[in-house]
Amino acid sequence: MLIDLHNHTRHLSMDSALTLDELLGRAKERGLDGVCLTEHNAVWQNTARLEAAAHRHGIAVFRGMEVNSQYGHVLVFGLRAFRNSMFDFGELCRVVESEGGVLVLAHPQWVGNVGRGPSPDVIAEHFHGLEVLNGEVTNDANNYVEAMATALGKFGTGGSDSHSLGAVGKCATLFQNPVRTEEEMVREMRAGRVSAVRLAPSTNGVELIKV
Ligand SMILES: [Zn+2]
Numbered sequence: 001m002l003i004d005l006h007n008h009t010r011h012l013s014m015d016s017a018l019t020l021d022e023l024l025g026r027a028k029e030r031g032l033d034g035v036c037l038t039e040h041n042a043v044w045q046n047t048a049r050l051e052a053a054a055h056r057h058g059i060a061v062f063r064g065m066e067v068n069s070q071y072g073h074v075l076v077f078g079l080r081a082f083r084n085s086m087f088d089f090g091e092l093c094r095v096v097e098s099e100g101g102v103l104v105l106a107h108p109q110w111v112g113n114v115g116r117g118p119s120p121d122v123i124a125e126h127f128h129g130l131e132v133l134n135g136e137v138t139n140d141a142n143n144y145v146e147a148m149a150t151a152l153g154k155f156g157t158g159g160s161d162s163h164s165l166g167a168v169g170k171c172a173t174l175f176q177n178p179v180r181t182e183e184e185m186v187r188e189m190r191a192g193r194v195s196a197v198r199l200a201p202s203t204n205g206v207e208l209i210k211v
């Protein structure tokens with residue numbers, strides 16, 4: 001099952017031009033089975049609206065968030081809401097552990113731009129996975145992060161980091177097992193049964209390029 005784990009909409013992310021319907025429509029065209037909304041420091045609360053949109057477009061919709069921390073941007077899955085205390089990485093880790101969530105270091109290739117970047121020791125201790133493919137990052141930088149994930153024994157995810165229509169469906173995460181709920185999505189990630197895939201720029205459905 002192919003899920004793009006990193007997407008922003010204009011409804012909750014001020015830097016995105018994408019509406020929810022535009023995102024889901026294009027993701028479906030690109031052959032994805034699901035998308036996860038990872039808004040900046042916010043989790044969608046209007047689940048009825050999400051369920052209706054998912055039904056309309058025939059695609060699964062999940063919720064996560066992208067939190068700004070002192071170690072850069074962190075993709076968080078399995079939490080129901082954002083709280084300001086989560087800007088502190090230690091507090092974020094405590095909440096994720098107590099609620100059984102997942103922490104994935106977003107675009108580690110860019111981390112110098114948005115924080116000081118965690119050391120390998122911090123990654124090894126606190127992160128479950130690394131975003132080894134990010135749609136906004138060049139191949140060379142992605143290869144470097146993939147090697148880092150392998151060396152640290154972390155799973156890799158793929159996400160488009162879409163903020164505009166043209167960015168939707170560049171990368172995704174291949175789940176070995178089908179997931180229907182956010183709980184199942186988190187369980188599969190924590191078990192490491194996921195891998196990152198780049199989607200070929202094709203208008204004829206989806207073509208995977210394994211990394
Ligand atoms: Zn980011």
Ligand SMILES: [Zn+2]
Pocket residue numbers: 006007008066161
């Ligand atoms: Zn992002």
